[in-house]
Amino acid sequence: MRYLLALPGIAALVYGGYLLVPLADFSVGLWLVAGPLVHDLLLAPVVALIGWALTRLPHAKPLLVGGALTGVLCLLAVPLLWRTYGTPPSPGLHDGNTWLGLGLTLAAVWLGVGLYLVVRILNRGDQEGAS
Template sequence: MRAVRLLLFVVGAAATAYGGWLLLPQLATTLPWLIGGPVLHDVLVAPLVGLAGLTLGRLVTDRLRRAWIAAGLLASVTLLLIAVPLLWRPPSAPPNPGLPDRDYPLGLAVGLAVVWAVIVIVLVVATTVKRGVTDRRTDRP
């Protein structure tokens, strides 16, 4: 087992060294991205997510609702992160037939609308079912 682990370590270290060697010529242009991503996350994204979580925890007391709203927020942020490169600026390369002819802002809006429509429908159904169960329990003699 040690020989397999050692072999995997050596192969992984060699692949990492080769990747670093390939990255070396582009280091000046890549370094801001390698450093900027974690810094941006720690300075901006993590505090905003924490603040949103605290706010959600205080405003929504029902655990089921809070879980579904958190899932909707996670799906929304994922859609936004995927859409940012497409919305940020037009592509600089020649157009690839079939790819850039889409209306990305409309697609993002439709995607977000579908996510939140599903969340609202699930919460309405869950609330209705919960009220029905509660009403049946209180109707018993």
């Protein structure tokens, strides 16, 4: 049964390889090799180290959530930041300023994190004063 479940995945892999053959040049090879290497040797250890360091702080959870949201938003913005029409056309998507949109969204995320921390710290101070 396990092998039957693997067949569609293997078929998709073979079809993807078939579609990649006409595009095969140095840039595709570089993308297929350099992407995973940059991720595994640079990005993943740096993110793990930052996450580990943040867990040592007293209010780590909101910072970790803000960091995760920042990473996901930046990852989603890469195709549009990389080149002007990096994704298929979508009404209203390409006529906006991607840098401004990403910046405002990240500002909103970190404003929310900051407000959460301020409210949490103030509530903790009120609870200590009441006892």
